Amino acid sequence: MSYYEDVLDNEDKLLQTAGFDITEPHKSDPVKAFTYKIKSSPDANTSLAIGQDITRKGDQIAHKQKIELKRTEGEFDLKWVITNKDYEVNADWTPKDLNDGMETQI
Numbered sequence: 001m002s003y004y005e006d007v008l009d010n011e012d013k014l015l016q017t018a019g020f021d022i023t024e025p026h027k028s029d030p031v032k033a034f035t036y037k038i039k040s041s042p043d044a045n046t047s048l049a050i051g052q053d054i055t056r057k058g059d060q061i062a063h064k065q066k067i068e069l070k071r072t073e074g075e076f077d078l079k080w081v082i083t084n085k086d087y088e089v090n091a092d093w094t095p096k097d098l099n100d101g102m103e104t105q106i
Helices: 003-017
Strands: 032-043 046-057 060-072 076-083 087-093
Touching: none
Parallel strands: none
Antiparallel strands: 032 046, 046 060, 060 076, 076 087
């Protein structure tokens, strides 16, 4: 292969990784009619992110919403993600004094 074919192959791989469909070069994503994102971090251990997108697909309107709350307390970490389709809660507890000299995660 020549140098230029290698460059083009690498570019195609990067575009596919980013989510672009290189088999349909003239296809474009729908324009967002409305979007906003709010991020807040009241202290070093807490973060809140809220986002909403509204797009028009043909005659229909698509709506996406996501709320993400993170809280870290040293041994206890909480992550709560809510979307318009589902929700997920992750709680991690890593006790430091449960076993001396060993790392324990529950």
